[in-house]
Amino acid sequence: MTKIDSQTIQPAFVIGFANGKGGPGKTTLALNSAVELFDQGRRVALIDAEEGGINAAALNRFEPAIETRTARTAFDIDDAIQELSEHHEIILFDAPGQTSGEEVATICSVADLVVVPIKLSLKDVRGSQSVLRMIRRSQLRQNGRPDSTIVFNEVPPLPAGRQSRSALHYRRQLVDLGYHVSRCELRFYEWHRLCEFVTRDPNANVNKKSDKCAIDIAAFVYEVIVSRLTPEGRVANE
Ligand SMILES: Nc1ncnc2c1ncn2[C@@H]1O[C@H](COP(=O)(O)OP(=O)(O)O)[C@@H](O)[C@H]1O
Ligand SMILES: [Mg+2]
Numbered sequence: 001m002t003k004i005d006s007q008t009i010q011p012a013f014v015i016g017f018a019n020g021k022g023g024p025g026k027t028t029l030a031l032n033s034a035v036e037l038f039d040q041g042r043r044v045a046l047i048d049a050e051e052g053g054i055n056a057a058a059l060n061r062f063e064p065a066i067e068t069r070t071a072r073t074a075f076d077i078d079d080a081i082q083e084l085s086e087h088h089e090i091i092l093f094d095a096p097g098q099t100s101g102e103e104v105a106t107i108c109s110v111a112d113l114v115v116v117p118i119k120l121s122l123k124d125v126r127g128s129q130s131v132l133r134m135i136r137r138s139q140l141r142q143n144g145r146p147d148s149t150i151v152f153n154e155v156p157p158l159p160a161g162r163q164s165r166s167a168l169h170y171r172r173q174l175v176d177l178g179y180h181v182s183r184c185e186l187r188f189y190e191w192h193r194l195c196e197f198v199t200r201d202p203n204a205n206v207n208k209k210s211d212k213c214a215i216d217i218a219a220f221v222y223e224v225i226v227s228r229l230t231p232e233g234r235v236a237n238e
Contacts, residue, residue, distance in 0.1 A: 016111035021127040022097040025117040025153035030094040108138035154188040189213040
């Protein structure tokens with residue numbers, strides 16, 4: 001009988017993008033982060049839990065060299081992570097549009113880090129409370145795992161040096177509730193709506209709009225993902 005040895009594969013750093021609400025920017029962040037990490041030479045893969053795998057298909061059309069899987073059940077997600085860990089240092093998991101409590105529980109059990117994108121409105125911040133509470137309860141049960149952070153999305157673009165008042169307001173409220181909010185924010189760019197999720201385009205140098213949203217994605221990838229990795233791609237301080 002073959003001996004099961006969980007030590008043979010170096011586990012990848014798994015990042016879940018989750019929010020019970022539909023539309024806060026999970027796929028926008030996950031797909032653009034995949035492309036940015038790939039461009040940096042990282043061995044990154046994406047698991048798409050959306051019905052029909054439409055987001056993996058969009059990423060494949062844009063950058064076929066990034067490996068993708070579709071997986072919806074906890075078993076399939078676990079299998080996909082095991083398999084992708086053999087050749088990848090980072091696995092991004094894009095949760096479905098309306099993420100159920102069960103799916104959040106699965107993400108909390110497999111992810112090293114959960115990123116909760118929230119759009120800047122009272123409705124969106126309130127609508128994110130249940131997923132934030134679930135993540136916190138998992139952390140209490142699992143020795144602080146998974147790590148988690150909130151990223152504000154669709155922040156109004158303002159001139160350099162000026163900050164969105166609503167972003168400041170909600171940041172303060174969420175921090176007071178004990179949640180971690182990333183410094184980086186994703187500003188609202190029409191380009192994100194127009195380009196089938198992925199920001200990098202072959203004309204990035206001439207298209208200033210796409211350039212600007214790529215800057216926000218690069219800041220997110222650096223602060224939230226790369227800063228947590230060791231040179232080998234594993235999460236630091238484990
Ligand atoms: N920063 C942004 N600026 C403009 N449009 C955005 C931005 N982030 C997301 N969107 C748009 O909002 C919609 C929902 O985003 P999406 O990433 O699909 O959310 P989710 O995956 O959480 O359901 C999409 O049409 C997307 O293009
Ligand atoms: Mg999505």
